[in-house]
Amino acid sequence: MEGMTKVPVREQDPKVRATNFEEVCLGYNEEEAVEEAKRCLNCKNPLCVKGCPVSINIPAFIQKVKERKFEEAYQIISESSALPAVCGRVCPQETQCEGKCIRGIKGEAVSIGKLERFVADWARENGIKPKKAEKMNGHKVAVIGSGPAGLTCAGDLAKLGYEVTIFEALHEAGGVLIYGIPEFRLPKNKVVAAEVENVESLGVKIEKNVVIGKSTTIDELIEKEGFEAVFIGSGAGLPRFMGIPGEQANGVFSANEFLTRNNLMKAFMEGYDTPISRGKKVVVVGGGNVAMDAARTALRLGAEVHVVYRRGEAELPARVEEVHHAKEEGIIFDLLQNPTEILVDENGWVKGIKIIKMELGEPDESGRRSPVEIPGSEYEIEADTVIMSLGTSPNPLISSTTKGLEINRRKCIVAAEETGATSKEGVYAGGDAVTGAATVILAMGAGKAAAKGIDEYLSAK
Numbered sequence: 001m002e003g004m005t006k007v008p009v010r011e012q013d014p015k016v017r018a019t020n021f022e023e024v025c026l027g028y029n030e031e032e033a034v035e036e037a038k039r040c041l042n043c044k045n046p047l048c049v050k051g052c053p054v055s056i057n058i059p060a061f062i063q064k065v066k067e068r069k070f071e072e073a074y075q076i077i078s079e080s081s082a083l084p085a086v087c088g089r090v091c092p093q094e095t096q097c098e099g100k101c102i103r104g105i106k107g108e109a110v111s112i113g114k115l116e117r118f119v120a121d122w123a124r125e126n127g128i129k130p131k132k133a134e135k136m137n138g139h140k141v142a143v144i145g146s147g148p149a150g151l152t153c154a155g156d157l158a159k160l161g162y163e164v165t166i167f168e169a170l171h172e173a174g175g176v177l178i179y180g181i182p183e184f185r186l187p188k189n190k191v192v193a194a195e196v197e198n199v200e201s202l203g204v205k206i207e208k209n210v211v212i213g214k215s216t217t218i219d220e221l222i223e224k225e226g227f228e229a230v231f232i233g234s235g236a237g238l239p240r241f242m243g244i245p246g247e248q249a250n251g252v253f254s255a256n257e258f259l260t261r262n263n264l265m266k267a268f269m270e271g272y273d274t275p276i277s278r279g280k281k282v283v284v285v286g287g288g289n290v291a292m293d294a295a296r297t298a299l300r301l302g303a304e305v306h307v308v309y310r311r312g313e314a315e316l317p318a319r320v321e322e323v324h325h326a327k328e329e330g331i332i333f334d335l336l337q338n339p340t341e342i343l344v345d346e347n348g349w350v351k352g353i354k355i356i357k358m359e360l361g362e363p364d365e366s367g368r369r370s371p372v373e374i375p376g377s378e379y380e381i382e383a384d385t386v387i388m389s390l391g392t393s394p395n396p397l398i399s400s401t402t403k404g405l406e407i408n409r410r411k412c413i414v415a416a417e418e419t420g421a422t423s424k425e426g427v428y429a430g431g432d433a434v435t436g437a438a439t440v441i442l443a444m445g446a447g448k449a450a451a452k453g454i455d456e457y458l459s460a461k
Contacts, residue, residue: 010025021184040110070119082195084195141164168206234395282298284308286309394413
């Protein structure tokens with residue numbers, strides 16, 4: 001039946017893209033976008049909006065795409081989202097907006113993410129910017145971290161007339177968008193840099209190479225610099241390891257370091273003085289989106305890549321699209337298996353990995369079935385590089401240098417979900433610094449909630 005299936009999206013051929021760092025998905029052109037937009041039912045009670053953590057008015061922007069009013073569509077999205085070209089590429093739409101789409105009950109959901117990407121790309125190519133505040137309100141707010149939570153909070157506050165300064169520890173703005181997500185999923189210059197410029201166009205100042213907790217502290221920002229509120233969106237950059245023998249060997253990376261060297265420091269490009277061990281046989285341990293990013297990056301650097309994950313395919317936490325792309329590109333999945341030891345040669349380098357087979361036992365507290373080792377099933381595989389992708393925790397630098405800031409046992413900052421308020425007056429937090437590693441869009445939702453919380457707090461002063 002007409003209109004029941006999505007307009008297909010063009011992609012680079014798997015064999016070609018496995019050898020380059022260019023974007024895999026090529027997106028819709030104007031005709032394809034308008035055709036896909038016509039599939040939207042313009043529901044009276046749009047469940048897709050409820051599925052969006054930043055509450056974009058999805059039917060309204062899609063209606064404008066149908067009418068070829070792309071600039072109006074962009075301004076509708078910009079009312080709710082500071083990073084539409086990013087979200088259109090990396091959001092897990094299948095479990096959020098598209099997962100709630102009524103069209104998806106009997107057919108395929110509308111490609112909301114691909115339409116958002118089209119609109120944002122069209123706006124960038126045509127020099128369209130989000131609308132600025134008409135007047136300033138005289139209040140100063142500091143934002144720590146220029147990742148998705150920080151950029152969203154800063155953008156929303158700037159639109160309300162606040163004077164906002166973002167403090168970024170690294171030499172480029174963008175946070176995980178710039179150091180964590182590979183070029184082939186999220187182009188840095190074309191997309192991320194342009195989205196950061198859009199936030200700056202709202203009047204937000206970004207100071208780079210400022211490490212809060214070393215260069216200055218939150219207490220000093222409030223007491224000496226005159227900031228009336230602070231938002232902490234510093235992410236979760238502290239990697240976790242398994243604690244197995246051999247983990248200290250040369251050739252063992254955290255996914256964080258491996259991706260940061262490649263993405264931010266351009267280790268994949270000739271002429272950049274940021275080398276990385278280019279393994280020929282790489283094992284990535286873990287099954288999330290970051291594991292897929294690390295595996296697909298290692299493949300592009302010329303390696304044979306195995307993903308080792310202790311549960312089965314149905315339990316892989318990565319997006320279905322990412323797993324599909326990884327398999328198409330030739331990555332080997334060793335599921336229901338877990339490393340027990342990294343084998344090290346006489347020079348201290350990785351030479352292999354010892355693995356034990358697993359089976360799924362009873363569900364744990366979260367309802368996921370716990371993996372159980374199968375005794376006597378250990379075997380070894382050859383490897384010269386192991387990348388651990390087991391999640392991350394917040395760096396304790398900020399919490400340990402800020403008086404009166406409550407953290408939980410996972411070293412995450414404790415903050416109210418609705419407002420981002422912490423135990424310290426005037427200090428708000430959101431994103432991975434509060435939840436531990438999560439998605440870009442959830443961090444954006446937290447930044448949005450905190451901007452509202454800060455506005456209510458400062459308006460009442």
